Amino acid sequence: MIGQTILEANAVTLRYDGDQGNVLDPFDFALKPGETIGILGPSGVGKSSLLRVLAGLQQPSSGAVHIRGQALWGPHPRVSIAFQDPSLLPWLTLERNVAFGLDFKHQPQLSRAERARRVDEAIAEVGLSSARNQFPDQLSGGMAQRAALARCLAREPDILLLDEPFGALDEVTRSQMQRLLLKIVSDLGTAVVLITHDIDEALLVSDRIVLLGGSPARQIGEWTVDLAKPRDDDVSELGRLRVDIVSALRRASPAHHKDEAHAV
């Protein structure tokens, strides 16, 4: 499985219009098939921006993104992104939201039955079967987030880009969704980039953890988590890594110096 990279960013920089500086410094990144990378970093550092570049939704100011060695010029049909907000369409039921885009021209062509199967399965996997006919304004924040995840899963992508997908979930549902993610990765060999604020979440699902920091953002830390999944039992080993990451994250946070002054 390991070997060739499936998604690669080479010296990518990003600068939004207007006269702020770069958001991303020359940034390098490589994701292997079946690998899960967790991305951590302080709020506003540029995590969502990076994910949009990797998704082909935002052209980098310089550098390039490659998928299986091919330069990326726009969104790729085998890549699926879950945005930081659920982005459900308010005029469609949950079921139709999950099915949204499956029949688009540039997506892999599926039979009607296959589409229905995938939609049913994805909705069941995120535990929303009983809400399938509800409209988004009838869903709680956590339900909307799971619906958005189901929309990604129904496409059975090769690469899954997730922007804080479990942020609005309670502890129990969150851990169910983390298990679901692990199952999808092991069943389908999906490669995942997961942005999260939750270090424990990153530790549970990632093969590698990348820490972004600074302005413009660059990679300021990287950890390989070489433990078999699921990892609920490897508490001590994860705990050591956790301490390490927390202190690096502290140093990366813009509020770091202020915090220390107050602490004294």
Place this chain on the structure above:
Amino acid sequence: MSVSWATADPPKAVPAGRPISSSSAWRAALLRQTIGIAGLAVLLVLWWGGTKLIAAPGSFLRHFSPLEAVTTLGRLATNSDLPIHVLVSLRRVLIGLGLALVIGVPIGLAVGRSALLNSATSPSFQFLRMISPLSWMPLAVMVLGVGDRPIYFLLAFAAVWPILLSTAEGVRQLQPAWLRLAASLSATRWETLRHVVLPGVLAHVLTGLRLAIGVVWIVLVPCEMLGVSAGLGYFILDTRDRLAYSELTAMVLVIGLLGFLLDAAARGLNRLVTHRH
């Protein structure tokens, strides 16, 4: 005032499983409707008083009393060409609105999308919009001939502005997240239009349609007073020529009633769509 009314009769224990908000909203709606009906009753009394009490016996005004109008209306509805005239007018309204939608929605979509196009067209649209459609009447008849066609033109001309401007506003208010979602799914231009833009602006289009119905209904009657031999406007002039005053009053009633129903239908359609949001 409405507050003291609402609190004068505090809600009793709310049945289990029924949220308070929905039951009190329901009460508020009922209250609103009751007040509305009371207002209509006052209007009727004023009408009746004006034609029966204030007007001297034998006065011309006495021909216009509500009682006579209603009995005449009953007779007209069963025993005359009135239903045909109503249908002819409604058909014209539908065709006028249809034309306005076919023209107004695409232009509105384009104008809403492009700031350049918007700047280029906005002054012209505001200028044209402020010309009473009726002032085009002689021109329309000269160009399109006598008959239904100038009426279609005038109605469509009156209806196109609210539809166009609402559609453009709807496009401006489309959520960037929806468009980003479509882009992330490699949607073609057509797919984005069909699955995101059109459903996203539908509520605005319907708001424009409702405004358009109001305008069209007002413009319709005078339009039908020239060069046609059927329709509500024609019928009004006809009753005048025949000195059939109670029929004239009955027609005024019919026009008001139909307009009211059309507006209610547009509102219902609007609510149907926005409720699914």
